[in-house]
Amino acid sequence: MNILEIQNLQVSVMNKPILRGLELRLGAGEIHAIMGPNGSGKSTLANILVGRGDYQITAGTIRYQGEDLIVRSPEERAMAGVFLAFQNPVEIPGVSNARLLKEAFNAHRRYGHLPEMDAMTFRTHLQERAKHLGLSDDWLLRPINVGFSGGEKKRNELLQMLVLEPNLAILDEIDSGLDIDALTDVANGINALRNNLRSMLLITHYPRLLEQVHPDKVHVLIGGKIVMTGGMDLAGRLEEQGYGWLSEVAA
Amino acid sequence: MNTPVTLYRDLFTELEKSLPGYDSLPLRGLRQEGMQHFMDKGFPSQRLENWKYTPVKAISQKIYHINNHACQGLDPSDLLPYLIAPLGVYRLVFVNGWFSQTLSDLHDLPDGVRVESMAKLVKDAPDMLEPYLKNKKSGSDQGFTHLNDALWSDGAYIHLSPGTRLERPLHLFFLTATSKKSMMTLPRNIVVAGADSHAWIVESFASLGHFPHMTNAHSTIILHDHAHVHHLLHLGENHSAQHVGTVESTQKGDSRLDSQLFSFGGERTRQEIHVQLAGEQAECSLDGLFIGNGRQHMDFHTSIHHTHANTRSQQLYKGILAGHAHGVFNGIITVPPHVHHTQSNQLSTNLLLSDTAEIDTKPQLEINSDAVQCSHGATVGSLDPEALFYLQSRGLDASTARNLLIQGFAEELLQRITPKLVQNWIEKHFNKGEYHHES
Numbered sequence: 001m002n003i004l005e006i007q008n009l010q011v012s013v014m015n016k017p018i019l020r021g022l023e024l025r026l027g028a029g030e031i032h033a034i035m036g037p038n039g040s041g042k043s044t045l046a047n048i049l050v051g052r053g054d055y056q057i058t059a060g061t062i063r064y065q066g067e068d069l070i071v072r073s074p075e076e077r078a079m080a081g082v083f084l085a086f087q088n089p090v091e092i093p094g095v096s097n098a099r100l101l102k103e104a105f106n107a108h109r110r111y112g113h114l115p116e117m118d119a120m121t122f123r124t125h126l127q128e129r130a131k132h133l134g135l136s137d138d139w140l141l142r143p144i145n146v147g148f149s150g151g152e153k154k155r156n157e158l159l160q161m162l163v164l165e166p167n168l169a170i171l172d173e174i175d176s177g178l179d180i181d182a183l184t185d186v187a188n189g190i191n192a193l194r195n196n197l198r199s200m201l202l203i204t205h206y207p208r209l210l211e212q213v214h215p216d217k218v219h220v221l222i223g224g225k226i227v228m229t230g231g232m233d234l235a236g237r238l239e240e241q242g243y244g245w246l247s248e249v250a251a
Numbered sequence: 252m253n254t255p256v257t258l259y260r261d262l263f264t265e266l267e268k269s270l271p272g273y274d275s276l277p278l279r280g281l282r283q284e285g286m287q288h289f290m291d292k293g294f295p296s297q298r299l300e301n302w303k304y305t306p307v308k309a310i311s312q313k314i315y316h317i318n319n320h321a322c323q324g325l326d327p328s329d330l331l332p333y334l335i336a337p338l339g340v341y342r343l344v345f346v347n348g349w350f351s352q353t354l355s356d357l358h359d360l361p362d363g364v365r366v367e368s369m370a371k372l373v374k375d376a377p378d379m380l381e382p383y384l385k386n387k388k389s390g391s392d393q394g395f396t397h398l399n400d401a402l403w404s405d406g407a408y409i410h411l412s413p414g415t416r417l418e419r420p421l422h423l424f425f426l427t428a429t430s431k432k433s434m435m436t437l438p439r440n441i442v443v444a445g446a447d448s449h450a451w452i453v454e455s456f457a458s459l460g461h462f463p464h465m466t467n468a469h470s471t472i473i474l475h476d477h478a479h480v481h482h483l484l485h486l487g488e489n490h491s492a493q494h495v496g497t498v499e500s501t502q503k504g505d506s507r508l509d510s511q512l513f514s515f516g517g518e519r520t521r522q523e524i525h526v527q528l529a530g531e532q533a534e535c536s537l538d539g540l541f542i543g544n545g546r547q548h549m550d551f552h553t554s555i556h557h558t559h560a561n562t563r564s565q566q567l568y569k570g571i572l573a574g575h576a577h578g579v580f581n582g583i584i585t586v587p588p589h590v591h592h593t594q595s596n597q598l599s600t601n602l603l604l605s606d607t608a609e610i611d612t613k614p615q616l617e618i619n620s621d622a623v624q625c626s627h628g629a630t631v632g633s634l635d636p637e638a639l640f641y642l643q644s645r646g647l648d649a650s651t652a653r654n655l656l657i658q659g660f661a662e663e664l665l666q667r668i669t670p671k672l673v674q675n676w677i678e679k680h681f682n683k684g685e686y687h688h689e690s
Contacts, residue, residue, distance in 0.1 A: 050644050051644075073643070075647060089641065092635075092641070092656065092659055093659055093662075094661070094662030100642065100645060103645075103647050103655065104645040107647055164645065
């Protein structure tokens with residue numbers, strides 16, 4: 001069964017159509033990349049999947065694990081295993097990373113009818129994962145994203161993903177603004193989470209990350225539609241030739 | 252016709268003989284002087300700039316009865332919900348305005364630290380108190396203070412000899428046991444911190460029962476050279492209570508005052524904090540956190556007067572207002588001519604949780620000297636929808652997400668509370684705050 005199945009998705013923002021009949025099928029354990037020029041609807045797709053308001057879905061269906069996703073609230077989606085690593089995560093003064101992760105983690109546990117993890121065990125659980133991403137213990141006590149560099153914000157998103165262990169992770173330009181070393185750390189984080197049940201959508205402009213992650217498929221999104229699907233060779237061609245040659249396909 | 256002012260005069264005439272200090276001519280004189288000023292000026296008018304946003308009429312119209320004796324019948328276990336901690340804290344308890352020996356705990360006070368009931372002290376040593384009781388201010392905006400000058404009942408007298416340290420916090424607890432007969436209590440506190448002394452003082456107000464009552468409190472804090480006083484004020488009276496309070500502090504050289512105000516209760520609250528930095532290198536920090544809901548009115552006025560060079564002040568007041576609550580912050584910093592190298596920062600930030608909540612904030616500077624550093628500012632905002640969505644996208648339901656953001660807003664001020672014992676106590680009060688119920 002596909003973990004995610006999007007059919008004829010049409011979405012507008014303030015009555016302006018952004019997605020115009022998008023089709024996508026993502027199998028369990030698969031990683032798909034979505035590439036496309038600015039304004040093609042990549043971030044809209046990411047936001048729609050996690051239930052952000054301000055978007056009107058005018059047609060189409062989104063099925064997650066075979067069930068309608070659109071009717072669910074953002075927190076229900078999160079607890080059912082949908083996770084978005086935000087392109088520009090918001091700063092939240094006064095709320096520590098540890099506090100958010102504890103609340104979120106326990107909300108997930110309750111949803112799965114599991115007992116909440118006690119404070120000490122959770123601390124260890126958290127510290128192991130922070131260490132994996134090269135983040136210090138006092139990182140966890142810092143307020144969410146406050147004063148973080150671009151790279152730190154991305155790592156923090158990945159830390160949340162490592163802790164919450166989603167079934168479907170959407171990574172919205174997780175590679176933008178990263179230097180080569182940080183990119184490798186991020187790629188390692190993604191690869192560490194990879195297993196035959198967890199699926200991911202990588203939204204990106206560049207093939208650099210894809211070279212380290214090796215997605216199963218690469219989709220090109222232009223004008224609110226997937227206009228072409230291929231493998232890593234397609235990503236390479238886009239890097240060399242840009243999107244111009246695809247405009248005929250899109251039209 | 253009887254106006255509230257003449258009724259209080261009659262009450263004064265009736266009670267005067269039974270009030271502490273009547274046997275001392277100078278103290279009796281001070282009370283009479285207070286009454287005379289009150290008769291002349293009455294309650295402040297809302298036409299006065301500093302009282303513009305305070306619903307004085309609503310506070311002062313009602314006539315309150317004043318109790319001239321201690322309240323009996325409370326058991327130490329009745330106090331448990333209000334205590335910072337059962338152990339590890341010195342405690343002075345006042346019920347309905349009067350000191351209660353049986354509910355207080357002053358075991359193991361260090362040598363050189365004197366903590367007593369004012370009512371008792373005026374009998375033993377009236378001359379000692381006179382200089383501290385003399386109110387130097389008089390004016391049309393001082394009505395409530397004058398009423399306290401005339402009718403104060405009891406309170407704490409704290410004297411720290413030079414070099415003494417109070418290692419445990421000292422809790423001054425003012426409890427009103429309310430009844431259908433609405434009561435006004437008028438506590439008066441004096442803190443004298445000798446050179447190099449150090450103390451944590453917590454002053455807290457609460458009500459037993461839900462009937463209306465009024466508190467009109469006044470505290471004087473004097474810090475000598477190198478003294479360090481933490482003064483935490485917790486206002487947690489019931490939702491029919493009127494609270495008017497003033498803290499007056501004078502600081503000598505190199506002294507430090509950490510004032511922290513937490514206002515969570517009351518129907519209408521007005522608290523003033525005035526500080527004179529009257530010695531080089533004196534510094535003060537005034538923090539405030541207030542949470543209003545329903546139709547609560549919360550009104551805070553601070554003034555910091557840098558009379559000496561090289562003095563420093565910092566202020567951070569945060570308001571969280573829901574429902575139809577109304578908050579006011581009015582802070583003024585003054586630096587006279589020829590006073591150099593002062594530093595002052597003042598910030599008022601406010602979080603409005605509903606469309607009907609209101610804040611009037613006015614940070615002011617009156618700087619007449621050139622060589623100073625100062626900044627001031629005010630912000631008003633609502634919960635960030637981006638932040639709410641972010642938390643929800645991690646699995647938090649809307650109400651948990653909202654509460655986490657509200658706590659985040661207050662966190663900075665809660666983190667600054669010391670010692671840990673007191674911090675936990677304030678956090679507990681904060682976490683059961685009424686903002687939880689507002690949509």
